[in-house]
Amino acid sequence: MSLINLKVNGRSHTVDVDPTAPLLYVLRNDLLLNGPRFGCGLGQCGACTVIVEGEWIRSCITPTSSVENFAITTIDGLVTEGKLHPILQAFVDHQAAQCGYCINGMVMTAKAFIDQNPRASETQIKEALEGNICRCGTHMRIVAAARQYALEVGA
Numbered sequence: 001m002s003l004i005n006l007k008v009n010g011r012s013h014t015v016d017v018d019p020t021a022p023l024l025y026v027l028r029n030d031l032l033l034n035g036p037r038f039g040c041g042l043g044q045c046g047a048c049t050v051i052v053e054g055e056w057i058r059s060c061i062t063p064t065s066s067v068e069n070f071a072i073t074t075i076d077g078l079v080t081e082g083k084l085h086p087i088l089q090a091f092v093d094h095q096a097a098q099c100g101y102c103i104n105g106m107v108m109t110a111k112a113f114i115d116q117n118p119r120a121s122e123t124q125i126k127e128a129l130e131g132n133i134c135r136c137g138t139h140m141r142i143v144a145a146a147r148q149y150a151l152e153v154g155a
Contacts, residue, residue: 009077035075046105046132
């Protein structure tokens with residue numbers, strides 16, 4: 001076990017964990033943040049996606065020690081004083097979630113991609129989201145929500 005300093009959603013935390021423990025486990029079990037989901041455990045489905053220093057990553061395959069002292073944002077951090085971040089509001093506006101299991105990954109991937117590419121086209125958004133699996137089939141609404149956010153930040 002090692003003391004590891006994490007900066008999650010603007011707050012500093014020191015956790016005593018195995019440095020190789022997946023970040024997802026620390027976020028959920030130690031910091032009690034339930035936004036990132038365990039899906040496949042192999043970094044292939046996207047349910048565990050978080051943003052680290054502006055880049056989306058799969059937290060289920062990321063050793064906690066590799067993100068020490070980096071700014072980590074989870075979907076839980078996209079609500080401030082009860083106010084939804086514009087990307088979350090876009091997903092609500094388009095009723096983009098059905099079962100909701102994939103939405104964490106969709107939102108976090110879309111946010112990081114669009115923040116880096118504010119004038120992203122619909123095709124580029126679809127390509128960025130390709131690594132996220134949704135079994136419910138709400139892809140069109142997810143893309144519409146991401147496009148709404150892109151239009152807001154790219155304006």
